[in-house]
Amino acid sequence: MNRASTITIGKDLTVRRLGFGGMRLCGPGIWGWPSDRENALRVLRRALELGVNFIDTADSYGPHVNEEQIAQALYPYPEALVIATKGGLTRGGPGEWKRDGRPEHLRKACEGSLRRLRVDRIDVYQLHAIDPDVPFEDQIGTMRELRDAGNVRHVGLSNVDLDQLKRAREIVEIVSVQNNYNVGNRTSEPVLEYCEANGIAFIPYFPLDGGDLAANQALSSLAAARNTTIWQVGLAWLLRHSPAMLPIPGTSSVPHLEENVAATELVLNDDEYRELCLLED
DSSP states (O other): OOSOSEEEETTTEEEESOOEEOGGGSOGGGBSOOSOHHHHHHHHHHHHHTTOOEEEOOTTTBTTHHHHHHHHHHOSOOTTOEEEEEESEEOSSTTOOEEOOOHHHHHHHHHHHHHHHTOSSEEEEEEOSOOTTSOHHHHHHHHHHHHHTTSEEEEEEESOOHHHHHHHHTTSOEEEEEEEOBTTBOTTHHHHHHHHHTTOEEEEESTTGGGGGGGOHHHHHHHHHTTSOHHHHHHHHHHHHOTTBOOOOOOSOHHHHHHHHHGGGOOOOHHHHHHHHTOOO
């Protein structure tokens, strides 16, 4: 596999460096259940069969649907499985997202996630996005309170810049950051570098750019030369780029899931890696 095959989150949770993001198991607009409910459960079960032991979700996926799917498909959970979920966004309908970082909302969101996931403590609880209308210290302080109360093992952040990450670490230990990042979108490179230097897991969402990597000729050419797919090449680049990287490609297809997991065996040579490093928009 590319560099280290595992990563340790918060010094005590060791997982494979390719996880699974559950968002796409919901219906259109990340709203409600999909038309084929059983397929969603099959995908989750197949992920564990393939050795995936890190699953990322959020209470806003569905809303609530994805957490319920995970529990329905996988509970009682294997000991090695780490489930990360997020709170801090609300939904008004398909494709609609609104930030809500009020302490009372975050506490209620955490309680709901604990109930739906059927756990006494959430492995990694992430603030989904900073709410600009709520004092920063109140939001991060609430995450610390949830950890100190035993509802949460570790605290993570999502959609943050470097300054926000540094400020948050003054309030509570941060074990992970989840930002939009892929071979063609590396605007979070300073955050990634900081995470790598400070032992923080970096979880890139949209690691395949929502499918837009298909339009890149360099990726297509390299994939053809290696008799693989552009998606596998994109994931292989992420895994080589930083040992802090924990990609979470999501899919509602078992064959696509199997393809993604197989990317862990693809090792780019130095020339291939450097060529892809030049692809950023």
